[in-house]
Amino acid sequence: MGAVLEATGYHPTRSGRNHLRILAAATGAPRERVDEMLALVRLEQWGRRKVKTYSLGMRQRLSLACALLGDPEVLVLDEPANGLDPEGIRWLRDLLRSLSAKGRTILISSHVLAEIAQTVDDVAIIQNGRLLAHAPLAELTTQAAGGVRVRTPTAERLRDLLAAAGVGATLVAPDRLAVEGTPERVGEIAAANGVVLHELRAEASLEEVFLELTGAGEEAPP
């Protein structure tokens, strides 16, 4: 099992490569893995430099190299995208995907839900130590939507129009509605009454699912 918990725990004047060598010696990982892992996290150029010269994203990648050194079956990552630039985030996603394709199990804990939604297969939502939901991502987002998601500047008006047409709708945010109907029906009613729609989709985002499940929907997120 490998873990990336925090991008700390490095001696400032020791090089990244030497950190990996020390870890390899202690765990009995083959010596060649050190340079392989440096290459994998794209730190070859920086391997011999002191860790104190690294950016947060580079430390994060070094932590990932440490975690992967022993070629673990299970990988635990806590906020792995922390400090990575957009390109780095995409790189990380591809790397995790390729590990997953090789049969590895990867657990990611994160509060950056939009990022997570692009990466994961299954989601577990935990609040105050209680498991609120555990399901494949697609299942969770379609099921939680319970119909259609609408974003419009005149949400209250659209709700009343829908109600008049016999379509149930609830206001989930000042500009958002959850509608019990089909996207086609909502679109037609909106068009007939000249309501501007900014968004119309049949599934909820992971963020919406999370906020609904944790009961924080109506309040401003902390």
Added chain:
Amino acid sequence: MTGLLGSEWLKIRTTRTLVWYLLGIVVVVGVTIAGQVTSAPDNVLADVEGFVDVLEAATWASLFALLFGLIGVTGEYRHETITQTFLAVPVRERVVAAKLLTYAGAGLLLGVVALLITVAMALPWLAAKGVDPPLGERSVALFIVGLLGTTALWGALGVAFATVVPNQVAAIVSAFVWLLILETVLAGLAPDVARYSPRSAAGALMRVEGEEALSMWEGAAVTLFYIAGLAVLGSQLVIRRDVT
């Protein structure tokens, strides 16, 4: 265990700390010898005791070894590398054991370097003064064995003490308060007990203490007892605790 020892030795090699300690030894030992050779009259230098007095400059290495061992443990806590160390080796006693052995080796290295500097500086100096040093004497050989034994044991002693006090500042301050103040007080109040104190035991091992001191073997045994006692105490009570 071989891998663990290799890992610990790599930790030492991959920072500059050891280099600074070696430089520190060169400076401190150099200054001490300079003082010894210039202040002692030639006839004292020629006899065995006078010569051992000059070589005693190298005993500084034991203090450096102690500090080095302290930092070997507390440094990992300070930089939080201890988290990864314990993740890699979940049986923490094995880490402590590897560190005890590694820092005994490092202490020995510091002792050898101190001795080489001492001899390299003292011999030409004495030769220039026309003094013939009694190199072949048994007590000179015993002093050298005792010195190297002490620096090795004190490297491990530093590790053992730091397992009880893993905070770097607290460990260094309390070690020095003990060695410089409390031991002196103890020697004044209860000389019979003070014979068994860590500093007196080391003094006995290096044969630099007075008549009432322990024998070399007793000094070594008492020091080993302290190392084992502190390491067991620290491993059972402190090292088990959660890190970061």
